[in-house]
Amino acid sequence: MTKIKFGTDGWRAIIAQEYTVDNVKRVAAGTALWMMKNGEAQVVIGHDTRFGGELFASTAARVIGAHGLKVKMAKGFVSTPMVSLGVVKTGSGLGVVITASHNPPTYSGYKLKSKLGGPMIPAQIAEVEAEIPDVYTGSFPTLEEMEANGLLEYVDLEGMYISHVEANFDLETIRSAKFKMAYDAMYGAGQNAMRKILPDAVLLHCDDNPSFRGQAPEPIHRNLGELSELIKNNPEIGLGLANDGDADRIGMYDAAGNFVDSHHILLLLLLYMHKYKKQSGKVVVTFSVTEKMQEMADLFGLESEVTKIGFKYIAEIMAKEEVIAGGEESGGLAVAGHIPERDGIWIGLMILEFMAKTGKSLDELIQEVYSLVGPFAFDRDDLHLAEEQKQAIIKTCEERPYEAFGPYKVEKLEALDGFKFTFGGGRWVMVRPSGTEPVLRVYAQAPDAAEVRALLDAAHQTLLG
Missing domain, CATH: 3.40.120.10 (Alpha-D-Glucose-1,6-Bisphosphate, subunit A, domain 3)
Incomplete structure (x- = not known):
């Protein structure tokens, strides 16, 4: 049994490794149980262009439908904002998007959207996580059965979105x-x-x-x-x-x-x-x-x-x-x-x-x-490191021994979410592990692009030794 945890923006995993039909069933069951506890009777479901999108979207729909909840489903691929807008326009209580957003093509994912048309707040996501069963063994109606029973309706989310654009x-x-x-x-x-x-x-x-x-x-x-x-x-x-x-x-x-x-x-x-x-x-x-x-x-x-x-x-x-x-x-x-x-x-x-x-x-x-x-430039490097090395760098940041990155002396350190080292004059470097990928991100800002590159190079040398 895989423990399913939502990251910065949804649950994401590698297709056929952890992102499987069985695990999507589990997450969908958790979603349905949360909806029932919170008095929500209708969900909008869509998927992007990734491999298996239609399969995983229909899997989620069938599990949610098995709980007696109404599903409004996009035909064909749609964007995440189309699902979010669709939740508002149809008066639904939740949105589900099968997508891994910007992640590599080996990944898929599962995003949750609130009735307000944006991401679910962290407290609600934690509630959904708590409802996810170790195994889903419930009934599993076909889409045709759901449609016949009034539990499935196909909606033109893309057309709805384009009309909204034309009006605004x-x-x-x-x-x-x-x-x-x-x-x-x-x-x-x-x-x-x-x-x-x-x-x-x-x-x-x-x-x-x-x-x-x-x-x-x-x-x-x-x-x-x-x-x-x-x-x-x-x-x-x-x-x-x-x-x-x-x-x-x-x-x-x-x-x-x-x-x-x-x-x-x-x-x-x-x-x-x-x-x-x-x-x-x-x-x-x-x-x-x-x-x-x-x-x-x-x-x-x-x-x-x-x-x-x-x-x-x-x-x-x-x-x-x-x-x-x-x-x-x-x-x-x-x-x-x-x-x-x-x-x-x-x-x-x-x-x-x-x-x-x-x-x-x-x-x-x-x-x-x-x-x-005033003018400024910015860039970001993504460092693909072994987990042990990544955690060692984060631990060093937490213990605050970095006093300089090359010739740049640290004037201030902020640690709201990651570690931002400020050097003065609009110059800073920030270090943070990705919430969805095995990556350490290093960000830098300076007055021009050449100095941004110099800052990033100095950060690499300091962090990696």
Whole structure:
């Protein structure tokens, strides 16, 4: 029996190793028992483009249906935000997404979405975990039987989502912009929706390939070389967007084919939402996001808060307070006026609309950000280490003996979630183990890209010896 534990964003495991039909049955049973205890009678279920998505989604549906609960199921693959929005639009009590998001193609996963249209809060996830049986031995109706008994209904979650986009964006202005947009779906679940929303976009990897051609569908620069080169070779392209496997994260490129990280996107969103759209609210970011978000919030007279890493912590605040913009370093971003959920397509459309309505290039808008908070650069290295070595580094961080990284003297250490070593002058290094992968992440910020690389190299030498 495998102990099933939800990480930063859901339960994830390697397909056919721990991620099996039997274990999905167990998690689905725990989900059903939690729903019954909490008076929830209906769930929305969807899956992304990963291998076995339909099998695992139907398995979850059949177990939940066996408990007498109604299932609204997507036909074909959908993005995580489509399921989250579907929960709200159908008045359901819960959402289940079969996805491992940005993880390598060998993984699958199981995400839980609240009735508010965002991640379940940590306390509720712990309650679901406590309900997961060691073995599921209950009844297992077919989908046809469920449909005949009124326990299964297929819903067009993608169509519902596109209608929501059409009602909230100036698509006419976006589509008539003077520049072209390139979109890399990374073989993920955003491909069909983006093709319909922006029919003139230049498309990459917008076909169904459950193996993602062997590459983790994470929208970071090292995985997006084709998109960068496409933009460099086509001067008419003014913006590049990429989404991860379940399209809740975003990657972005400027007209020169340079990667624009999530910190810069967050700052652009806050600038657009407050200065141009005249909206207000709280700014909420995770521990690994640049402190320049707090600086801009202060300039605008807005309250700000820093959370642990994981969008679920932001969603928990969004459920209770008015949040104008929130997000995490890994590309999961959210804004007011939508569900409390990270949504890579929605955020991409926000930036496109910002550019189209102002007539400014992405670089010009970034320069406007710099005029307020100063220029900076950021990067992250993922170190694949033996577990023993990873834990040894974490233990050393906890005992706080690192006083310098090469020539950079540590001025302050924060340990909200991971370990952030600040050196002054907008320079810092952060060390944190991944919550979903066997990886040690090392993050760095400095005034320019060259110094970021120098900081990361110094961190490697100090941490690895």
